[in-house]
Amino acid sequence: MKYLQGKFIFGFLTVYVRGERPELFFKELANSGIYTWQVIMQNEHLCQGNIRSFDINFVQKIAQDHGYEITLGNKRGLPYLFNRLWRRKELIVASLLSFIFLVGLSQVIWTIDISGVSKEVEVKINDTLKKQGVKLGSFKFLLDQTSHIQQNILQEVPELLWIGVEQKGTRLTFTGIEKITQDNIDGKESPQHLVAGKNGIVHEMRITKGVPLVSINDFVKTGDKLVSGNLFDALPEERIDEDETIKDQQLVTAKGEVIAKTWYEVQVSIPLEVNYDTITSNHLNKYYLSVGDKRLLVWGFKQPKFKFVHIESDERSIINFKQGWPIIWVKDTLHEKREYTYKRTEKEAKAMGMAQAKVSLKRQLGKNANILSQKVLHEATESGKVKLNLLITVKENIAKEIPITQGD
Amino acid sequence: MKGEVFMGQRKRQLLPNLKEFFSLSLQFSFDLPRITIINNNSCHIENHFGLVTYSTTLLVVKGKTGYIEITGSSFVISMMFKEELFLEGTIDSIQFLTEL
Numbered sequence: 001m002k003y004l005q006g007k008f009i010f011g012f013l014t015v016y017v018r019g020e021r022p023e024l025f026f027k028e029l030a031n032s033g034i035y036t037w038q039v040i041m042q043n044e045h046l047c048q049g050n051i052r053s054f055d056i057n058f059v060q061k062i063a064q065d066h067g068y069e070i071t072l073g074n075k076r077g078l079p080y081l082f083n084r085l086w087r088r089k090e091l092i093v094a095s096l097l098s099f100i101f102l103v104g105l106s107q108v109i110w111t112i113d114i115s116g117v118s119k120e121v122e123v124k125i126n127d128t129l130k131k132q133g134v135k136l137g138s139f140k141f142l143l144d145q146t147s148h149i150q151q152n153i154l155q156e157v158p159e160l161l162w163i164g165v166e167q168k169g170t171r172l173t174f175t176g177i178e179k180i181t182q183d184n185i186d187g188k189e190s191p192q193h194l195v196a197g198k199n200g201i202v203h204e205m206r207i208t209k210g211v212p213l214v215s216i217n218d219f220v221k222t223g224d225k226l227v228s229g230n231l232f233d234a235l236p237e238e239r240i241d242e243d244e245t246i247k248d249q250q251l252v253t254a255k256g257e258v259i260a261k262t263w264y265e266v267q268v269s270i271p272l273e274v275n276y277d278t279i280t281s282n283h284l285n286k287y288y289l290s291v292g293d294k295r296l297l298v299w300g301f302k303q304p305k306f307k308f309v310h311i312e313s314d315e316r317s318i319i320n321f322k323q324g325w326p327i328i329w330v331k332d333t334l335h336e337k338r339e340y341t342y343k344r345t346e347k348e349a350k351a352m353g354m355a356q357a358k359v360s361l362k363r364q365l366g367k368n369a370n371i372l373s374q375k376v377l378h379e380a381t382e383s384g385k386v387k388l389n390l391l392i393t394v395k396e397n398i399a400k401e402i403p404i405t406q407g408d
Numbered sequence: 409m410k411g412e413v414f415m416g417q418r419k420r421q422l423l424p425n426l427k428e429f430f431s432l433s434l435q436f437s438f439d440l441p442r443i444t445i446i447n448n449n450s451c452h453i454e455n456h457f458g459l460v461t462y463s464t465t466l467l468v469v470k471g472k473t474g475y476i477e478i479t480g481s482s483f484v485i486s487m488m489f490k491e492e493l494f495l496e497g498t499i500d501s502i503q504f505l506t507e508l
Contacts, residue, residue, distance in 0.1 A: 004487065023462035030488050031458065037494075039485035041464045049485070 004035060011053035011077030014038075019068040022047035028062050053079060103318070107140050110170040117176040121159050125174060128156040134172070141316055141329070190403055191251035194227040196220040197400035200260030210254030220260065220398070229254040229404050251404055258399040261372065266357045269387045270349040274342045279310055282336040290315075290328045300332075308337035349386040350379065357390050369396040441471040443502065451478065451495040451502075459493070460508070467495060474506040 017025045026039050026049055039049035051059055056072070063070045085092065112129070114122045129135065132152055134143055143149070146165040153163050153174075164175040194210065202218045210227040211234040214220055231250040286300035312333045317326035344352070354374055362369060371394050378389035444452040457470040462485065467478045483497035 021461075023459065026462070026485070026488060027459035030490050033490055035487070035489055037485070037487040039462070039488055041462060041483070044463070047462075049488075 004037060007052055008077050011075065011079040012050055013053055013056070013072055013076065014048055014050050014074040015059060016042075016071040016073060017047045017049075017063070017068050018045055018070070020045070022068065025063065025066065025068050025070075028066060029059065032058070032062065034058060053077065106170060107318075108170060109134070109136060109138055109140060109143070109172050112136060112172045112174070114174045114176065117160070117178055121157060121176065121178060124157045124159070125153055125163075125176070128153055131156075140167070140170075145314065189253040191229045192253050192401045192403045193225055193229045194254045194256065194258065194399040195402050196222055196224045196226055196258070196260075196398050198222055198260070198262050198396075198398045200262040200398050202226075202258060202260045203395060204259040205256065206259075207254075207256035209252055210256065214258075226258045226399055227254040227256055254401075256399065257397045259395055260398045262394050262396060262398065264361060264392045264394060265377070266361060266390045266392055267387070268353040268357045268390065269385045270344075270353040270356070271385050272344055272346070272349055272381075273384060274344070276340055276342070277308070277310070278338050278340065279335040280338060282306065284334045286332040286334065288330040288332065290330050291326075295330065304334050304336070306334070306336040308339055310335040310337040346381060346386055350376075350388065353386060353388045354390065357388070357392065361392055361394070365394065365396055369394050371395075439472060441469075441476060443476065445499065445502070448480075448499045449496065451499055453493045453495070455491050456493060457491075459488075464497075468508070469493065471504075474504055475508055477503045477505055479503075 019025070022045065023039075023041060026036050026047065029036055029051070034051060034055045036049045036051055039047065041047050053075070060070065112126075112134070114125055117125070129149075132144065132149060134149060144152075146167055150163055150165045153165075154160055157163075159178055161177045161179045163177070164173075166173045166175075199221050200219075202214055202216050202220060205212060205214075205216065207227055210229055211231060212227050213233065214224070214226050220226065229252050231252055284300060284302055284304050287298045288295045289298055290296070312335065314331045314333070316329045316331075318329050354376075358371055358374065362371065371392060373393045375391045375393075376388060377391050378387075380387045439455055441456050442454045444454075446452075453469060453476065455472075456476070457472065460468040460470055460475065462468075462483070464483050465479060465481055467483055467485075469476050478495065478499060479501050480497055480499040483495060485493060486496045487494040
C-alpha cells in the first residue's frame with residue numbers, strides 16, 4: 001500500500017492497452033518494477049489499468065517493445081490540476097489581484113469621524129488634519145502615530161480641551177471636548193467676595209466692583225476677606241441702625257485684582273555629575289512581521305555598528321482578527337546613541353539650581369506672577385548633589401473668588 | 409524502485425539462512441507464495457513469480473513450485489507490484505497446479 005502513497009500529489013492516469021493478451025503487458029510492467037492498480041479486463045483485447053504519471057515514458061517504451069497499442073486517458077492528480085489552472089491564467093491573476101486589492105484597500109482610511117465638537121472647530125480640526133496629510137484615501141502606514149496626531153491637533157486648535165483619536169480598521173474617529181470659557185457659563189453673575197488665597201503684603205489693588213476692606217501695605221492671611229460683595233459694608237454702622245428701610249444686605253459680584261507680595265520656600269537639589277544621551281543622525285530601519293510574540297525579520301538585515309543603540313518601535317496591525325490576534329507590521333528604527341557625562345562645579349550647580357527653581361515656580365504660578373527676588377537660605381553639598389533652600393519673593397494676584405451663599 | 413529490487417535480492421539471500429539458524433516454521437518462508445483471502449471477495453497474493461493469465465473470470469500466477477489458479481467472476485486487480493498482487497471480485501475456487 002505504501003507504494004501508492006502520494007499518487008494524487010504526483011498525478012496518475014489510466015492506460016488502455018489493446019493487443020494480444022493485454023494482461024501480459026501489465027505483467028511486464030510489474031516485472032520492471034512499475035506499480036499498477038485497478039487493472040480491469042474490458043474484453044479479450046482491451047485491458048485498462050492505472051499508472052503513476054512519472055512512469056509514462058517507461059510504459060510507452062515497454063508498449064513499443066512488445067507491440068501493444070496504448071492510449072492514455074483520465075488524468076488525475078495535482079500536476080494535471082495545476083496544468084488546467086495554468087491554462088486559465090486569468091483566473092489566477094484575478095484571484096491574486098482581488099487579494100492584493102483587499103489587503104491594499106484595507107490599508108486606506110475611508111472614513112474620518114469627528115464628534116463632540118462644534119462645526120467651526122470641526123473645520124479647524126479638518127484643516128490641521130489635511131496639513132498633516134490625514135485625509136480620506138490616505139494610506140494608514142504613511143500616517144503618523146495616533147498619539148502624534150492627537151498632540152498636533154491639540155497644539156493647533158486651542159479651543160480643544162482634549163481629543164481622542166482612535167483607529168478602527170479603515171475608520172479614524174476623533175472625539176473632542178471643547179474648552180468652556182468663563183463667559184460661556186456665567187450668563188448671570190452670582191454675588192461673591194474676594195478673599196486672600198495666600199499670605200502676603202498687599203502691594204496694589206485694582207477693584208472694579210465691591211467694597212475694599214484692606215489697604216496697601218496691609219499684611220493679609222489666607223482666607224482674609226479682601227473685597228466685600230456686600231455694599232452695605234461701605235456704610236458707617238450708625239446709618240444702618242438709623243434707617244429701618246435699609247435691609248442688611250445689598251449684594252454685588254466683587255471683582256478686581258489684589259496684587260500682593262508673597263513668599264515661597266523652595267528646595268532644589270542639583271547633581272554635580274550628569275549623564276545624558278544624544279542621538280546622532282545615523283540610523284537603520286528594520287522591518288518585522290510579528291504574530292503574538294514571534295517576530296520575523298522581513299527587511300533590514302544589516303547589523304548596526306553603533307556602540308549604543310536607541311530603538312524606536314512603530315507597530316501597525318495589518319489584519320485584525322476578531323479575537324485580538326493581530327499580525328503586526330513592526331518598524332524598528334535603530335538610532336546611534338552617544339552617552340555623555342558632564343561634570344559641574346558647585347558654583348555652576350548653584351546658579352543652575354536657582355534658575356531652575358525660578359522657572360518651575362513661574363510655571364506653577366502662571367504668566368501673571370512676577371518674581372521679585374531670590375535668596376539662598378541654606379546651601380549644602382551632599383553625596384554628589386548640591387542642595388539649596390531658596391526664599392523667593394513673588395508679586396502676584398492673590399484674590400480668590402468665593403460665592404456668597406444666601407440662606408434659604 | 410531500484411532500492412526495492414535491491415532489498416528483495418538481499419532478503420532472498422539473507423532470510424533462508426536466518427530461518428535455518430533460528431529453525432523457524434514454514435510461516436516465515438519468505439520465498440513461498442502466501443495467499444490471504446478475506447471472505448470470497450478479496451485476495452492478497454505475496455511472493456508470486458509473475459502473472460500468467462488474467463481475465464475477468466480467471467487469474468493464474470506462478471508460484472515457486474507450481475501455479476496458483478483462482479476462478480470466479482468480475483475480477484479487478486486492485487493493485488499489482490512485482491511480487492505482490494491484490495485481487496478483488498467474487499472468488500469461487502483456488503487451485504494449486506503443478507503444470508498448466
